[in-house]
Amino acid sequence: MSRFDHSSDDSSVDSRAEDFSQDFKPEFSEDEETLITRMFKLVGERWSLIAGRIPGRTAEEIEKYWTARYSTSED
Template identity: 75%
Template sequence: MADAKHFSSQESLTGFQDVSSKKSGTEFSKDEAALVIRMYNLVGERWSLIAGRIPGRTADEIEKYWNSRCSTSK
């Protein structure tokens, strides 16, 4: 699968272990936010696929993050 290989070579999942001390479920680290954006550009609104790339995140959390991000940015 080309997409999975692309992300495994460019994204280090070890960086996501540092976000275990989240203040709330909707706060995303810079690494998580960047990965959500990149995955969204590849697969669109397939939140479960995106969540599968971010340990500890659910599809609902990703979708809520995306919707709040889009509603506040132009």
């Protein structure tokens, strides 16, 4: 069997990881929050550009932070 072959058990691992990532809310420092806000005003929803300015952060983390913090669905 090749080391690249995937067994059917991989899908259950992927779904658990996906469930975890949906509940995961990363903590951001005040400096990071300020930078995210400033960058968003400059470049909009270009999460990868914003993440490039914050070492150790991914575009997905920043997008989730922004969506959770500034979601307009809370009427």
